[in-house]
Amino acid sequence: MSFNDEVFRTLSTEQSLAYLADVQPGRVVMRRKDDIEIFPVNFVVDGEAIYFRTAEGAKLFTLALNHDVLFEADGLEGETAWSVIVKGTAEVLEKPEEVAHAETLGLKPWAPTLKYNWVRITATDISGREFEVGEEPERY
Template sequence: MFPVNYVVTGGDIVFRTAEGSKLFELTVNDEVLFEVDDHTDAGAWSVVVRGHARRLETEAEIETAEQLGLQPWVPTLKRNYVRVTAAEITGRAFGFAPEPDRSGVHVF
């Protein structure tokens, strides 16, 4: 797993990356899982996208991706763009609440 800064555009996920593990893995297998989790004071959610990823290669694709405003979190050169196209999206959300009363609960 690798944390990435991403955007959703046209139903796909796009992220920037440097040369290395993420790009190498795509040459072996383009099937990916992409997970996003977040929370507020009231609850939390998690979404998992199962799909296919590919490195953007044409000048037109890269030029379009550069207009998405993706900025690296770490000041490194990340000249590669990857697009993930979803085949399946699953997730769950839940609200926060106090823990239930433990009286009457038997622990074995």
Template sequence: MRTCRDAAFAAPDSGPSVLLPLAIVGSFQNNELMMFEHEDGNPILKLDDEQSWKLIEGTKHGRLVVTVAGDPDIFPVNYAVSGRKLFLRTAPGNKLAELTINSKVLFETDGILSEEAWSVVLRGTARVLDQSADIAEAEALGLKPWVPTLKDFYVEITPSSVSGRHFQFGEHPEREI
């Protein structure tokens, strides 16, 4: 991965690579560009931890998956990152109840452009913050609800694993016979 601040940056002619404008795929700072280099024309690139975290840190929306009694639920959320943990705000309801019953969660965030996309999946443990010092730290992140509703509960997600993929779109290949 290479980053640059010059929007006119051109990749050298050393095989397929993609410049991903971070300002487009999320709310990245400094208008950086992120380059993903695909080997041997493979349209799917497995991202390393650093690449995955850069995308998580630069994007402020995703989906939280919780499961109770074998029934999964998925919720759109906005979030903040601090110390490689995710923080979100919520109100009483299914999301809060379900992650309290089963703290094992999945989180996914992604970005789609005209010719490429990426996805990062985080597995982890959710915890409703109940100590005033923890809540104060979460409040300091400046996380605001998307809609004008009261979201008085902060949730911290501690990851156990993170995996990411970058995809280059293209035509369906012909099958060799």
């Protein structure tokens, strides 16, 4: 067992999703050819999927070029810090029944703007870890 194994605890998928369901905002990382973009979003978790809303613009344009995304959120509960990363595929919802389902999730934009586009990230991998916040150990 390494020192890192004593400090960092691996979260189960269920623990990771529970942390995500209780924090805002998250960050979506997208690749556009030779460039990488990161966008803060407010979101909702539904099963192992993550939903967010967006207006026309950079996120939507970048998503049209590459559906592979990373989603990340982190937080602090008492003295426990955590971080969750979701690898997945993002798609703009177009089927009326999918949009109707997304509308039932109760997600409202934070910014006073119209966001007509729903995006669903379908997870292919969910990983998380947590640790107790503490002082740096002696170096020497």
